[in-house]
Amino acid sequence: MVLPNYEAVIGLEVHVELKTQSKIFCSCSTAFGAEPNTQVCPVCAGMPGALPVLNRQVVEFAIKTGLALNCEIAGMSKYDRKNYFYPDLPKAYQVSQYDQPICRTGYLEIEAEEGKKRIGINRVHIEEDAGKLIHQGAITTSSYSLVDLNRSGVPLLEIVSEPDLRTPREACLYLEKLRSVLLFLGVSDCKMEEGSLRCDANISIRPRGETRLGTKAEIKNMNSFRSLERALEYELTRQMEVLEDGEEVVQETRTWDEGQQATFSMRSKEEADDYRYFPDPDLVPVVVDQEWVQRVRESLPELPDAARQRLMEQYELPAYDAGVLTMTRDTLDFFDECIRHYDDAKVVSNWIMGEMSRLLNQHNLEISASQVSPSALVRMLRLIDEGTISGKMAKTVFEEMFTTGKEPDVIVKEKGMTQISDESALEPLVVQVLEANPEVVEDYRGGKTKALGFLVGQVMKATRGQANPKLVNQILKRHLDKS
Amino acid sequence: MELCGLTVHELKDKLKKREISAADILDSCLQRTHQVEEQVKAFITITEETARETARVLDEKGEYPGLAGIVCGLKDNLCTRGVRTTCASRMLEDFVPGYDATVVKKLKAQQAVILGKLNMDEFAMGSSTEYSSFYPTRNPWDLKRVPGGSSGGAAAAVAAGQVIYALGTDTGGSVRQPAAFCGVVGMKPTYGRVSRSGVVGFASSLDQVGTITRDVTDCALVLNQIAGYDHMDSTSANLEVLDYTSSLVPEIKGFKVGVLQEYFQEGIHPGVKETIKRALLKMEEMGAIVEEISLPHIKYALPTYYIIAPAEASSNLARFDGVRYGLRDLEADNVEEMYINSRSLGFGPEVKRRIMLGTYVLSAGYFDAYYLKALKVRRLIKNDFDRAFEKYDVLVTPTVPTAAFKLQEHARDEDLLAMYRSDIATVPANMAGLPAISVPGGFVDEMPVGLQIIGKAFAEDTILRVAYAFEQHTDYTARKPSLGVK
Secondary structure, three states: OOOOOEEEEEEEEEEEEOOOOEOOOOOOEOOOOOOOOOOOOOOOOOOOOOOOOOOHHHHHHHHHHHHHOOOEEOOEEOOEEEEOOOOOOOOOEEEEOOOOOOEEEEEEEEEEOOEEEEEEEEEEEEEEOOOEEEEOOOOOOOOOEEEEOOOOOOEEEEEEEOOOEOOHHHHHHHHHHHHHHHHHHOOOOOOHHHOOEEEEEEEEEEEOOOOOOOOOEEEEEEOOHHHHHHHHHHHHHHHHHHHHOOOOOOOEEEEEEOOOOEEEEEEEHHHOOOOOOEEOOOOOOEEOOHHHHHHHHHOOOOOHHHHHHHHHHHOOOOHHHHHHHOOOHHHHHHHHHHHHHOOOHHHHHHHHHHHHHHHHHHHOOOHHHOOOOHHHHHHHHHHHHOOOOOHHHHHHHHHHHHHHOOOHHHHHHHOOOOOEOOHHHHHHHHHHHHHHOHHHHHHHHOOOOOHHHHHHHHHHHHOOOOEOHHHHHHHHHHHHHHO | OOHHHOOHHHHHHHHHOOOOOHHHHHHHHHHHHHHHHHHHOOEEEEOHHHHHHHHHHHHHHOOOOOOOOOEEEEEOOEOEOOEOOOOOOHHHOOOOOOOOOHHHHHHHHOOOEEEEEEOOOHHHOOOOOOOOOOOOOOEOOEOOEOOOOOOHHHHHHHHHOOOOEEEEEOOOOOOHHHHHHHOOEEEEOOOOOEOOOOEOOOOOOOOOEEEEEOOHHHHHHHHHHHEOOOOOOOOOOOOOOOOHHHHOOOOOOOOEEEEEHHHHOOOOOHHHHHHHHHHHHHHHHOOOEEEEEOOOOHHHHHHHHHHHHHHHHHHHHHHOOOOOOOOOOOOOOOHHHHHHHHHHHHOOHHHHHHHHHHHHHHOOOOOHHHHHHHHHHHHHHHHHHHHHHHHOOEEEEEOOOOOOOEOOOOOOHHHHHHHHHOOOOOHHHHHHOOOEEEEEEEEEOOEEEEEEEEOOOOOHHHHHHHHHHHHHOOOHHHOOOOOOOO
16 A cells, blocks of 8 residues: 555554463463453452562563564563553553663564565563453443453563554564564464454654654554554555645544444543553562573574575575465474475475465464374375375375374375376276267367367376376377377 | 460460460450450451460460460451451451461461451551541550551550550551550561561552560560561562570660660650650660761651652552452442542542542652652662661660640641651651661650660661660560559
């Protein structure tokens, strides 16, 4: 989407839930999807007298993330209270980091349309998640609401970018890249649909060539990559229309309505809250010494950029393939495992990007939940290479592997899918087909070489696809060219 | 003397010699409570049944280690599993915690006989116990006078013989000031020495659980049982805890005692001044080196306290919103109205005042001028103390500039500051996180006066020794209130 006279200025605030076993200030589980209020204790329910004790794993994950995002790591991790009333916030304050975030001034590189582009990271800070309200019907008409505190106290990182993004597309690329970095680090499972990855956007527009920033709107409630892009596109058009009408953009918070595909005003800046931040006196600042940072740095896993480079150099994969295979850690692990036992990287890549990803999407699954193991895929590829099954048959076999988890050999055997590569068995069938289609044979001999394809198809049909197509081709040609 | 008038160590002796049983002590305290509770009003909740059960089980075994079998009371802001914990507030009138505060766990592990929950100023905000939402507690020395606060119920119950010792909390003097008013011993340990887990928070950076006992020996015995690191409290100090009874040495020859001049100038009652001067002479007689000292920033302690404490309180008390527990207005039409009505109905005037004050000083535009500045002043006060302790072993002041005032004496809003000034000498120890003890230091017009001894961080042993020596060379703890045990 291009606005000829205007330029968009976009920054993202991303919240990710950290994948720690227990919550940030108590030992309750962070597992998603449990019965409401079953993962709750006095601390995360904000009972009187209950005190927080920091989970150090959270700090470690934050340092990890900061290093992967090329940030400076603060020597001290201090916690502040953000005070506001809401029924999902049991203490009526959220423990967060205000003036001393654990990480500052980093960047993330994305593959923008015009090439590599660095997006600045303003800060990464630690905070706790709130609970969840379950309304009876719509929020505005609900006669009562229920509170589920299972999520209360789940550790979060807030990652704030600089306003370096210029198009909704770039915003998406940034978020995708950030997600893959976090997945590679293993600090979050980044599931937007479960809320473990959430994104708000600040967006303004300005005439091209202008260096000052326009008035921004903050957009909330975008629950997928798609809605992020749509919401930003909508907002760009809206702001442009406001300016074209000679009016001014109002600084406000707007919410994206998926149903209506539009953003709506939630509150203006005049109503902005005063959170009365102050240092949490129940928590002591944690010292983050250089030794700790160094230890974390040394333990960093391979990150997407490095992996991408490796796939391109070591296996000569196209940039596109390398990009797709490094979107998630699990995809890369799957590929790496296959390639340990199979030489042709491009073939493996094709299967992962093709059939595998088609079926995963269709069943709404992650690769980690796939029933096809890397070794099973490799075995199947071998069956093709050995001529036992054709590439076409392999698609059927693969789908069966995907849905049942059976080994390829078992499927081939059960379905009697072995390819017929026995010349003496195919010979009579070829003769039959030739005899049944004299006109086609004439056409071929008259120079219409395409007619060969029809004849191959007829033989394949007669063998219910089991004939080795290469071999059929050879036999047919021998017969046709004979006289 | 009746058992309920004895000290922990006296009762421990008798238990050990099998002269008495835990049930005997409990009976005596209960009988005493039946006699005086109507007048003193020290309790909010009496847990006679569980107390009897604890005593019965103990007597069956016939062994009484530690604090086993000794009757005690708990300020009603210490969470007790299964027993309502009200903080003397309508807000928590029916709140029953599902957990014990760490200090309560420790006492229970000792088989202490807990007689009940004691009255206080609402959420520990106040210096007279008149701000209890239920009823005021009265001073056993003179029922027309306040017992002090906020741990007024605890101090009065110990003075009146209803319990042998009590636990309170001290944010700006709430253990020491009522102890001084009621003629008993009150100790606020170093910040971090005793766990705050399960203590309903008022001002987290200042709150500390303290002891109220009849003498210094009992103070050491009780402190022994509640002190120590707790992984449930991040601000708890991971340091070794001494056996405090080893500091009970009646000798302080050569000890350097600094007398904080600021508390002998304006605002001090002449009788209190005389009494404390006499106490200091006594210390000199005992061989201590007593010198006058002035701390440049200490005059800012009280105003600074009234920024920091309300700021933290405004945030700590925000959780009382009517959503999960506590009072909720059921008539409200929406969430916002429910918040406003519940909090308006649930909190009393002093709590509201401090929440408003705290909210104000943390607000955008005022934060730097008030809260941030207060933190800086706090640091200066701490530095003053650090310097003073390079030269002195302990610092002393009158615990309170006056003896107990009359009920309603500071009831009008205009007199509020006079009540706040009651904590002028106790607040600095909280601001600097230091241990401090108030011991009976004499009498003015038949009312007790407290002598405060402040020590270095984690030097509870030093102040206990000075307090013990002073106690051994005087007989103030021996004197009992008019309503006292005969």
